[in-house]
Amino acid sequence: LHEIKTPLSIISLNSELRKLKLGDDQYSQKIDNAIRSLSNAYEDMAYIANMEQNMKYPVLNISIKELLELRVKIFTSSFKAAKKNIELNINSDYKLDISNIELERLIDNNLSNALKYSNPETITKVTLENNILTFVTNSPKILHVDKICQKYYRENEIKGGHGLGLNIV
Numbered sequence: 001l002h003e004i005k006t007p008l009s010i011i012s013l014n015s016e017l018r019k020l021k022l023g024d025d026q027y028s029q030k031i032d033n034a035i036r037s038l039s040n041a042y043e044d045m046a047y048i049a050n051m052e053q054n055m056k057y058p059v060l061n062i063s064i065k066e067l068l069e070l071r072v073k074i075f076t077s078s079f080k081a082a083k084k085n086i087e088l089n090i091n092s093d094y095k096l097d098i099s100n101i102e103l104e105r106l107i108d109n110n111l112s113n114a115l116k117y118s119n120p121e122t123i124t125k126v127t128l129e130n131n132i133l134t135f136v137t138n139s140p141k142i143l144h145v146d147k148i149c150q151k152y153y154r155e156n157e158i159k160g161g162h163g164l165g166l167n168i169v
Contacts, residue, residue, distance in 0.1 A: 004042050011035060033078045040108055047105050057099030064103070064128055065093045071107045072126060078115055085123040086114070094131040110135040 012035050019028050050057075072088045079086045096103070114124040114137045122138040142148060 004038075004045075008035070008038055008042060012039070029077055029081060033081050036074065036078060040112055043101075043105065044109070047101065057101050059097050059099055061095050061097055062100060062103055063093055063095050064133060065090050067100070067103055068107060068126065068128060068133070071104065071111060075108075075111045075115065079124070082115060083121055084115065084118055086111075087123050087125050089125065089127045089129065091127075091129040092131055094128065113137075114139075 015028065015031050015035060022028075068090065069088065072086060076086055111124075111126070114135055117139045118124055118137040119139055125134075125136040127134045127136070
């Protein structure tokens with residue numbers, strides 16, 4: 001995994017430097033979206049590797065609202081680039097005892113799936129209400145609901161991914 005993280009960090013840093021020197025344009029936005037996609041894939045693989053080594057992450061009292069706002073903000077440009085929208089509705093500030101990395105993986109994998117599988121020009125609704133977090137998309141029907149959380153299972157080979165996201169969630 002280290003062999004992936006270092007080049008990814010260099011690409012990300014140089015993209016930021018490029019934007020500072022040349023400004024933000026349609027190409028830098030596409031590069032940033034690709035970096036985010038690679039970074040999320042890396043984080044998933046690192047998380048799975050650490051789980052297999054029984055690594056424990058520190059448990060903190062985390063505001064779901066704050067992390068949710070940050071993660072949705074990070075994904076917003078990717079949704080726009082895909083001609084999709086994301087709507088965030090938060091009506092509570094629930095705090096949960098969980099590791100930051102685990103909550104981040106849960107949120108990011110649901111957002112990534114919404115981005116990948118939702119129909120074009122639709123809205124993904126992310127809601128935190130009465131301490132319940134929901135992700136609602138307009139997407140094709142899941143054919144094998146009983147299999148979607150199995151490690152490495154992918155219902156649609158065309159959409160990419162490694163089949164780890166829902167197993168992590």
